[in-house]
Amino acid sequence: MTDxxxxxxxxxxxxxxxxxxYDEALRHTQSxxxxxxxxTPAVIRRLTSHxxxxxxxxxxARSLLTCAMRQDGQLVSDAVQIAAAxxxxxxxxxxxxDIIDNADKRRGLETLHKKxxxxxxxxxxxxxxxxxxxxxxxxxxxxxxxxxIPNTMPEYLTDVLAGELRQNQNNRxxxxxxxxxxxxxxxxxxxxFEASFxxxxxxxxxxxxxxxxxxxxxxxxGIIFQLADDCADYQAPQKTSKxxxxxxxxxxxxxLPLIYALKTDRSLHGRIMRGxxxxxxxxxxxxxxGLAYTHLKITEYFVKTKKIIMLLPSIPDKKDKLIALLExxxxxxxxx
Amino acid sequence: MTDxxxxxxxxxxxxxxxxxxYDEALRHTQSxxxxxxxxTPAVIRRLTSHxxxxxxxxxxARSLLTCAMRQDGQLVSDAVQIAAAxxxxxxxxxxxxDIIDNADKRRGLETLHKKxxxxxxxxxxxxxxxxxxxxxxxxxxxxxxxxxIPNTMPEYLTDVLAGELRQNQNNRxxxxxxxxxxxxxxxxxxxxFEASFxxxxxxxxxxxxxxxxxxxxxxxxGIIFQLADDCADYQAPQKTSKxxxxxxxxxxxxxLPLIYALKTDRSLHGRIMRGxxxxxxxxxxxxxxGLAYTHLKITEYFVKTKKIIMLLPSIPDKKDKLIALLExxxxxxxxx
Numbered sequence: 001m002t003d004x005x006x007x008x009x010x011x012x013x014x015x016x017x018x019x020x021x022y023d024e025a026l027r028h029t030q031s032x033x034x035x036x037x038x039x040t041p042a043v044i045r046r047l048t049s050h051x052x053x054x055x056x057x058x059x060x061a062r063s064l065l066t067c068a069m070r071q072d073g074q075l076v077s078d079a080v081q082i083a084a085a086x087x088x089x090x091x092x093x094x095x096x097x098d099i100i101d102n103a104d105k106r107r108g109l110e111t112l113h114k115k116x117x118x119x120x121x122x123x124x125x126x127x128x129x130x131x132x133x134x135x136x137x138x139x140x141x142x143x144x145x146x147x148x149i150p151n152t153m154p155e156y157l158t159d160v161l162a163g164e165l166r167q168n169q170n171n172r173x174x175x176x177x178x179x180x181x182x183x184x185x186x187x188x189x190x191x192x193f194e195a196s197f198x199x200x201x202x203x204x205x206x207x208x209x210x211x212x213x214x215x216x217x218x219x220x221x222g223i224i225f226q227l228a229d230d231c232a233d234y235q236a237p238q239k240t241s242k243x244x245x246x247x248x249x250x251x252x253x254x255x256l257p258l259i260y261a262l263k264t265d266r267s268l269h270g271r272i273m274r275g276x277x278x279x280x281x282x283x284x285x286x287x288x289x290g291l292a293y294t295h296l297k298i299t300e301y302f303v304k305t306k307k308i309i310m311l312l313p314s315i316p317d318k319k320d321k322l323i324a325l326l327e328x329x330x331x332x333x334x335x336x
Numbered sequence: 337m338t339d340x341x342x343x344x345x346x347x348x349x350x351x352x353x354x355x356x357x358y359d360e361a362l363r364h365t366q367s368x369x370x371x372x373x374x375x376t377p378a379v380i381r382r383l384t385s386h387x388x389x390x391x392x393x394x395x396x397a398r399s400l401l402t403c404a405m406r407q408d409g410q411l412v413s414d415a416v417q418i419a420a421a422x423x424x425x426x427x428x429x430x431x432x433x434d435i436i437d438n439a440d441k442r443r444g445l446e447t448l449h450k451k452x453x454x455x456x457x458x459x460x461x462x463x464x465x466x467x468x469x470x471x472x473x474x475x476x477x478x479x480x481x482x483x484x485i486p487n488t489m490p491e492y493l494t495d496v497l498a499g500e501l502r503q504n505q506n507n508r509x510x511x512x513x514x515x516x517x518x519x520x521x522x523x524x525x526x527x528x529f530e531a532s533f534x535x536x537x538x539x540x541x542x543x544x545x546x547x548x549x550x551x552x553x554x555x556x557x558g559i560i561f562q563l564a565d566d567c568a569d570y571q572a573p574q575k576t577s578k579x580x581x582x583x584x585x586x587x588x589x590x591x592l593p594l595i596y597a598l599k600t601d602r603s604l605h606g607r608i609m610r611g612x613x614x615x616x617x618x619x620x621x622x623x624x625x626g627l628a629y630t631h632l633k634i635t636e637y638f639v640k641t642k643k644i645i646m647l648l649p650s651i652p653d654k655k656d657k658l659i660a661l662l663e664x665x666x667x668x669x670x671x672x
Contacts, residue, residue: 041494043501096462100455119436119504122458126432127497129462130490133469137487150486151473154466161463165379168455 054107067200092128163187190222390443403536499523526558
């Protein structure tokens with residue numbers, strides 16, 4: 001351990017700034033994630049390599065890279081490292097989530113704790129957190145505001161964890177209100193989106209006065225993303241869904257479609273307590289308007305968020321990409 | 337979330353440097369740890385407050401503060417924050433360790449996962465990692481080399497985790513060699529000591545040329561600490577030991593006293609496989625020389641380490657404190 005270069009990365013700020021186009025930056029980010037997962041120490045490589053086989057949509061990385069776009073359409077190359085860090089941090093939370101939910105599959109592959117045991121999976125999740133934060137901390141401080149980035153991630157990760165804890169404490173709480181639920185997902189899901197948008201903003205040339213717009217954009221996209229996911233859980237036919245249908249309900253997670261259904265259909269609570277059949281539950285949530293109400297909420301956030309994007313002083317390409325991310329979060333088909 | 341001060345700490349470098357005496361810095365560190373554990377968000381406060389009730393010996397914090405002592409005997413006040421961060425990071429690893437080992441008690445109190453459930457304990461451990469890294473990242477960059485500190489912690493934490501994974505993979509591996517075992521504990525235990533010594537060194541006024549001495553001191557103290565703990569597990573009568581006697585063996589952890597015993601007493605492996613009685617195992621490890629050999633190793637490290645301390649260009653008070661830490665690591669009674 002003595003001979004490695006401890007923390008030298010911070011001292012390389014003499015290097016020149018490099019710029020990349022968005023597509024190039026995204027490719028670099030995907031290679032960086034894969035490289036990081038495949039070059040861990042031997043003892044953990046089997047686990048992280050397994051994770052590298054299942055590639056996500058990298059919506060958080062793409063959010064960050066999009067926000068980092070400058071008026072000339074280019075991105076500072078440091079964005080690659082931070083975008084990879086955000087995805088690795090997200091991956092760490094998935095590994096621990098899967099232990100907590102005792103999930104069998106993730107992104108179509110066997111979960112880490114099922115394949116390698118719980119102990120190894122807890123440690124691997126911890127390892128990924130460290131790896132991500134190291135990557136984020138090793139950013140070259142080319143600009144003053146870059147120095148805010150390393151602290152951003154653990155700060156937002158605590159919000160994610162607090163949200164997960166809240167969700168855990170409200171397991172099978174059928175009296176959960178919409179307001180409480182929004183607080184949970186603002187942490188659990190939206191905090192990591194907000195972190196991505198904020199870090200991207202810091203790496204861009206947008207002026208300080210637009211900071212709150214970026215924070216709100218990130219938070220809204222995260223909420224929309226979660227609400228769309230909640231609907232899919234009640235809606236999707238099993239064969240097209242990535243995760244088992246009704247997996248939220250089965251693990252005791254109460255989401256907005258169910259919250260609304262419980263409020264409007266007074267008989268539902270009793271039927272759940274007596275052990276409702278999956279198909280009957282799906283029908284009840286549908287016919288009580290739980291799905292329609294959640295879609296309405298998504299639309300409200302969508303309209304509000306699109307307005308913020310349109311008012312940004314950014315180049316058209318950046319705005320188009322932000323709108324595409326917004327549409328994707330809402331579960332709309334990815335456009336032409 | 338929008339209204340908090342995201343990452344402002346890094347921008348307060350206009351403040352003047354403050355200095356503290358060692359005892360004062362230690363008191364501040366203990367209050368800071370307690371304050372951090374008691375001021376978490378409501379959803380996690382019951383868990384972290386429970387942890388704050390059981391106070392450890394803070395040997396890592398005291399190592400860091402001692403190493404941070406300057407030629408005038410004072411410490412820069414930033415050391416308090418970093419020392420608290422190191423202890424919180426250590427605490428995080430304990431929370432996850434206890435889940436992994438399914439331990440009932442820690443520092444005389446019920447473990448977190450027993451009291452609050454595994455899910456909450458996994459998330460709480462994650463939370464403490466974030467809290468610690470946030471605290472470490474928010475250090476004011478009064479001196480250039482301070483900027484190396486925030487990156488030091490996740491880097492060393494990955495070594496700790498790799499060591500724990502190695503240990504986990506070698507569970508009930510009765511063919512484990514001394515060399516492999518030393519590699520495990522160099523990560524699992526010694527890495528966090530090395531991190532404490534290194535961070536303390538960076539905060540001190542010791543010249544760069546002494547860096548490797550500090551790294552070696554930390555690593556050696558960690559190894560000594562672990563070997564002494566290994567002996568205690570086979571040696572201590574239940575009533576004086578903090579943890580249940582033979583807890584390592586019972587959880588499948590193979591340590592140096594047993595490794596040596598297995599090498600010299602060829603019948604032992606068979607007896608273990610047939611289900612040896614605890615008392616018989618203790619006797620076998622004792623009579624095969626497993627404990628004596630481990631104590632000899634501790635003494636070798638002790639002598640080597642004391643020599644490094646004596647050759648440091650530090651003030652006598654600092655050297656005395658380093659020797660006291662060394663003695664404590666070796667399990668010697670804390671001197672006058």
